[in-house]
Amino acid sequence: MPATGFGVRPRIFLDPPAKTFSQDEKRTRRRRHLPVRYGRDLGLTDEIRGVIRPVADRLTAAGLIGDVDEIAEAVRELCVTCADLLNDAKISRIDYASRSRARAALKTLTKQPVPEISRAALADGSWPDMLADMSEPLSAPLANLLGRANPSVSDAVVEALRLLDRAVLDLDRRIDRTLLFRSQNPHAPSQSERDDPEAARATLADLGVQLEDNR
Numbered sequence: 001m002p003a004t005g006f007g008v009r010p011r012i013f014l015d016p017p018a019k020t021f022s023q024d025e026k027r028t029r030r031r032r033h034l035p036v037r038y039g040r041d042l043g044l045t046d047e048i049r050g051v052i053r054p055v056a057d058r059l060t061a062a063g064l065i066g067d068v069d070e071i072a073e074a075v076r077e078l079c080v081t082c083a084d085l086l087n088d089a090k091i092s093r094i095d096y097a098s099r100s101r102a103r104a105a106l107k108t109l110t111k112q113p114v115p116e117i118s119r120a121a122l123a124d125g126s127w128p129d130m131l132a133d134m135s136e137p138l139s140a141p142l143a144n145l146l147g148r149a150n151p152s153v154s155d156a157v158v159e160a161l162r163l164l165d166r167a168v169l170d171l172d173r174r175i176d177r178t179l180l181f182r183s184q185n186p187h188a189p190s191q192s193e194r195d196d197p198e199a200a201r202a203t204l205a206d207l208g209v210q211l212e213d214n215r
Contacts, residue, residue, distance in 0.1 A: 021036075023047060027050065030161060030162060033162075036158050038146050038157055039146050039154070040144065042146055043139055043143065044142050044157075045135045045136050045139045046139075048078070048128075049128055049132040052164075053128050055168050055175070056127060060125040062179060066122065066171055066174065066175070070167040070170060072115075072131055073114070075114070075131045076114050081157070081159075082135070082142050083107070085157070086141050087103055087107065089145055091103060112134055117131075
């Protein structure tokens with residue numbers, strides 16, 4: 001390497017290698033509103049399951065039957081967003097005037113209903129799999145698109161996932177409030193006791209209340 005003329009060799013500065021993050025680490029960064037870029041390594045179905053599973057386990061452990069409609073709607077919106085991104089990529093090569101018709105036709109074919117989540121699924125904790133399975137047809141094509149698309153596709157996926165994050169956080173906070181109420185009111189009936197007719201009859205019998213008294 002030639003000298004600079006002052007007896008000092010020029011220094012060469014190299015950029016450090018870009019840090020890579022696991023899917024779990026990206027989830028944490030996303031929730032903290034730190035920059036996240038998804039590529040071919042994103043497994044959408046696994047991500048949905050990973051977001052929902054912890055709060056589902058909390059519900060089951062606490063014996064609660066929670067309202068998960070907000071989470072189900074967030075998953076539906078996420079799937080719609082991802083399907084729209086894939087559809088836009090499919091129609092990108094046709095003439096602009098025909099794209100709206102093609103987009104509408106694809107939207108009709110890719111529409112998915114939200115599965116009905118039963119009380120049994122809420123009780124046994126199987127409902128996250130039901131919601132995650134909605135994204136199964138999208139997962140591999142989306143990963144392929146993210147591997148070759150511009151950053152705006154990743155940004156759209158991140159924003160849709162953050163809506164799901166917020167829905168899960170809302171449920172998590174409702175569980176916290178319920179558990180706090182339980183700790184402060186240890187004799188209050190649990191949700192299962194309130195919803196179980198046999199448990200209700202047993203409670204009334206213990207308290208000496210006869211159902212026939214109202215007849």
